[in-house]
Amino acid sequence: MEGKPDGALLIVAHGSTVNPDSSAPTLAHAAEIRRRKIFADVGCAFWKEEPSLRDALFLFDAESIREVYVVPNFISEGYFTQTVVPRELELNGRITERSTGQIWKYCEPVGNHPMMTELLLKRARDVASDIDPAEATLLIVAHGTDLNENSAVAAKREAEKIRALRKYATVLNVYMEEPPLVSDWRKLTKTRNIIVVPFFISDGLHSYEDIPVMLGIAEERRLSSRRPAEDGRLESRPSDVFRSNPYKLDDRSLFYAPSIGTDPGFADIIIEQALNAKS
Amino acid sequence: MANSIERCLESVLTAPLHCGQILVQETTTGHFVLSHRDDKPVDQLKVFRRAEDASNIAKYDDAGNYRPLKTAPNLRPGWRLELDTLEDLRRALDYFYPGRLAIFAAWKSGRLQTTVLRETLDRQSGMYRVAAKISDSQIDDLVADFCRSNGGCLRTILWKRDARATLTSTKLPDEKFDPNVDQAASGSPSAPTASTTSAATIPLLCQEACNLLIAECRKVVKGESALDL
Numbered sequence: 001m002e003g004k005p006d007g008a009l010l011i012v013a014h015g016s017t018v019n020p021d022s023s024a025p026t027l028a029h030a031a032e033i034r035r036r037k038i039f040a041d042v043g044c045a046f047w048k049e050e051p052s053l054r055d056a057l058f059l060f061d062a063e064s065i066r067e068v069y070v071v072p073n074f075i076s077e078g079y080f081t082q083t084v085v086p087r088e089l090e091l092n093g094r095i096t097e098r099s100t101g102q103i104w105k106y107c108e109p110v111g112n113h114p115m116m117t118e119l120l121l122k123r124a125r126d127v128a129s130d131i132d133p134a135e136a137t138l139l140i141v142a143h144g145t146d147l148n149e150n151s152a153v154a155a156k157r158e159a160e161k162i163r164a165l166r167k168y169a170t171v172l173n174v175y176m177e178e179p180p181l182v183s184d185w186r187k188l189t190k191t192r193n194i195i196v197v198p199f200f201i202s203d204g205l206h207s208y209e210d211i212p213v214m215l216g217i218a219e220e221r222r223l224s225s226r227r228p229a230e231d232g233r234l235e236s237r238p239s240d241v242f243r244s245n246p247y248k249l250d251d252r253s254l255f256y257a258p259s260i261g262t263d264p265g266f267a268d269i270i271i272e273q274a275l276n277a278k279s
Numbered sequence: 280m281a282n283s284i285e286r287c288l289e290s291v292l293t294a295p296l297h298c299g300q301i302l303v304q305e306t307t308t309g310h311f312v313l314s315h316r317d318d319k320p321v322d323q324l325k326v327f328r329r330a331e332d333a334s335n336i337a338k339y340d341d342a343g344n345y346r347p348l349k350t351a352p353n354l355r356p357g358w359r360l361e362l363d364t365l366e367d368l369r370r371a372l373d374y375f376y377p378g379r380l381a382i383f384a385a386w387k388s389g390r391l392q393t394t395v396l397r398e399t400l401d402r403q404s405g406m407y408r409v410a411a412k413i414s415d416s417q418i419d420d421l422v423a424d425f426c427r428s429n430g431g432c433l434r435t436i437l438w439k440r441d442a443r444a445t446l447t448s449t450k451l452p453d454e455k456f457d458p459n460v461d462q463a464a465s466g467s468p469s470a471p472t473a474s475t476t477s478a479a480t481i482p483l484l485c486q487e488a489c490n491l492l493i494a495e496c497r498k499v500v501k502g503e504s505a506l507d508l
């Protein structure tokens with residue numbers, strides 16, 4: 001793969017002041033990309049965590065770093081990629097030249113990449129490896145009604161692309177807050193096996209609790225942002241919800257995957273988005 | 280190839296180094312040992328060996344609560360991080376105090392620019408736009424409480440309230456704005472004072488108000504702040 005010896009990668013993401021797992025996948029993908037030594041430097045910046053998007057302006061020394069590739073770790077274009085990130089990073093379009101001569105290239109969000117379809121299929125295979133797709137329904141879950149983001153549109157697009165491959169008996173995009181609703185999965189699906197993949201950047205309240213409750217595979221527990229018990233015996237961990245597959249509900253088997261953004265394959269897509277930057 | 284941040288780090292590694300609540304010591308074999316400043320050498324410390332371990336140590340405080348602000352003075356004690364290279368040290372410090380080394384290097388080389396609070400507030404959109412309605416006296420009180428080194432945040436504030444103001448909050452001591460003062464020593468009753476320590480210090484600099492402070496400004500405007508102002 002072509003390296004960027006005088007280029008840095010900056011992965012920008014939302015982060016959270018309450019969810020300890022929000023930035024974890026972004027940091028893990030950054031560590032993996034750093035390990036591959038494609039870029040002279042790899043950094044992350046967050047809207048709600050440190051380093052902030054404003055800090056990012058000073059992360060790369062113009063003497064050694066001539067180009068900075070900014071890749072938004074977001075599922076879709078929306079308020080953050082179109083308003084917050086360009087404003088905080090002082091970007092004026094796809095290419096911005098700083099007073100130092102350093103060039104910042106604003107890349108497409110990760111969720112826009114065509115490889116996302118393959119990754120969703122891989123996730124579905126990973127979580128239900130013994131299941132014949134031809135006899136299963138695949139549900140791609142997004143939030144819906146989030147006025148600022150187009151994640152519902154992105155989930156619909158991915159569902160359409162996977163449907164066109166004719167691998168699964170049925171492929172549906174479902175939402176937490178607007179029809180077709182996750183909670184209506186029994187009515188929406190006819191197959192015995194159902195595979196559910198949350199189309200989110202990280203795990204958190206939605207994937208740990210909200211969606212499982214809507215699916216009927218978990219009780220409401222009031223998830224805390226506290227550290228899980230280190231001996232692993234006293235408390236259950238939020239991620240345990242992904243370890244009890246399949247869930248048997250009536251005559252159905254339900255397979256529930258972690259959020260797509262936690263897949264290590266995201267690192268490849270982040271690199272692709274950077275290398276695809278307009279010049 | 281060592282980058283400019285590592286070179287900057289190397290230049291201050293002349294003695295034991297303090298960075299926030301962390302003590303960095305170089306071994307005779309050129310390796311690095313990091314620990315919490317309040318831990319004594321005799322304490323039973325859990326040993327870690329990867330820079331990435333710093334991310335997990337920094338995530339929760341001693342009571343197990345998530346730490347949304349990594350420069351808050353609530354880093355948990357009880358660990359010892361042993362690292363082989365300068366690059367590992369840089370990455371570990373970047374997990375403990377994300378971005379602060381780069382900001383320090385930018386400051387040392389004269390590249391760092393600060394942004395006044397009013398400008399940060401005026402730039403906000405969406406749910407944070409309303410935060411700009413905060414009054415000067417409310418800012419005075421809020422910053423004094425929210426950013427104070429003793430219990431709030433260990434950063435040295437470099438930004439001003441507005442383009443006219445000479446100070447950020449009249450209710451914080453002058454040391455809070457002085458990068459030569461070790462905020463962790465001035466904020467913690469158990470740590471040695473700045474004058475008695477021989478360690479070099481990397482200050483944690485705040486060149487622009489963080490998102491947490493902006494969120495708190497919004498709460499003040501909306502009358503929802505839990506702070507006793």
Ligand code: SF4
Pocket residue numbers: 350425426431432433434435436485487488489490491492
């Ligand atoms: S504004 Fe700066 S000093 Fe105040 S809490 Fe945020 S990071 Fe700390």
